[in-house]
Amino acid sequence: MARPIQTPVPGTLLRNEFGLRGRVELQLGEEIIPVVNVADLARGAGVPIERTVTGRFVSNGVVGEYFVFQMVVPPSTLVRLGHLHVWADTAGTLKMHLGNALAATPASKLTIRFSDGRLTVPDFINPAVFPTFDTAAAGLGNDCEALYGIASADTPLDLDLSHVVVGSDDNSSYGFVEMSYTIANAKVQGTLTWKEYVAG
Numbered sequence: 001m002a003r004p005i006q007t008p009v010p011g012t013l014l015r016n017e018f019g020l021r022g023r024v025e026l027q028l029g030e031e032i033i034p035v036v037n038v039a040d041l042a043r044g045a046g047v048p049i050e051r052t053v054t055g056r057f058v059s060n061g062v063v064g065e066y067f068v069f070q071m072v073v074p075p076s077t078l079v080r081l082g083h084l085h086v087w088a089d090t091a092g093t094l095k096m097h098l099g100n101a102l103a104a105t106p107a108s109k110l111t112i113r114f115s116d117g118r119l120t121v122p123d124f125i126n127p128a129v130f131p132t133f134d135t136a137a138a139g140l141g142n143d144c145e146a147l148y149g150i151a152s153a154d155t156p157l158d159l160d161l162s163h164v165v166v167g168s169d170d171n172s173s174y175g176f177v178e179m180s181y182t183i184a185n186a187k188v189q190g191t192l193t194w195k196e197y198v199a200g
Helices: 008-018
Strands: 052-059 066-073 077-088 092-097 111-114 132-136 146-150 157-160 165-168 175-181 188-198
Touching: 052 132, 066 077, 066 165, 077 146, 077 175, 146 157, 165 175
Parallel strands: none
Antiparallel strands: 052 111, 052 188, 066 132, 066 175, 077 157, 077 165, 077 188, 092 146, 092 175
């Protein structure tokens, strides 16, 4: 089926991508020129919107177990982490690891949504990753790149993780981000934002 081009959408795309001002009029020419997409066209349906996602989690304390978190990034996908806001009812340390070191995959999914207001329904574009959390008999051992202290529930931890990029642009490699809390029986809750870049 032919796709209409005599609409304001292509001109809007060009203005947004290249910082053009004024109205951009497009007309068909007689030449055929190969082109490359310079933006996520969201399946060609309208102006592209950056895929920024927010996830929330609440993990109640379980006797003898530790809070654990895992984000699995599928092949051909890159994820840049954003802001992490987390707090616990007991002072401790949050460990973060870029890799797959947890003994088992956490079973509970974060409650996630696009921060631009789109709904996550089958007829639209869903986020590429659905992070999970849980409690486990063992958290991360020495397999961690970063340690973040949480003094108490009155002083939540706020982190800018925008320097962390996870995933791969090939079609076979998975990326992992894992976290665990060092205190058993603790209730841990928070929010995490990230941006997704999915190969077309």
